[in-house]
Amino acid sequence: MGSRMGLIGWLVIVVAILQLRGATAETVYTVGDSLGWAVPPNTSYYSTWATTNLQTFLLGDSLEFNWTGTHIVAEVSKADYDNCTKVSSGSASPFKFTPPTVGSYYIICTVDDHCERGQKFSFTVNGSSAEPPTSAASSLTLSALFAVMSTTFIYLFLGLSLN
């Protein structure tokens, strides 16, 4: 009987760990969807895309830029974003960008007049369930509590049904 109890306990712990991992999954957003990173058909294309798709961008999530031809991904200040400043920068497709901190980010292409034609967008990174560490700790605590309560319930249930 003891070995069966041990097995159930282990199963509950494994389930709790899987739940914890699921809660901290990271998302990779493909910029521009099927258009990729290109000169858009209208100047509001990428700002609309960002507003629609990046509302819940969390720390740990990433942007993936895919393109053909000549483009650049440059992360710039708000002033450079507004003015389409040609900062020196470079990258090759595909390019993955993972924002290092929470806050606002401004992305432009610095090739020719691409930025002026709408190849630019801004977005905000919010805190994730894994950051700050206190959040992860409380998530772990909840999972541990769940494991203990489930195990206790199973022990009580089996104990009662045996009597």
Ligand SMILES: [Cu+2]
């Ligand atoms: Cu470009």
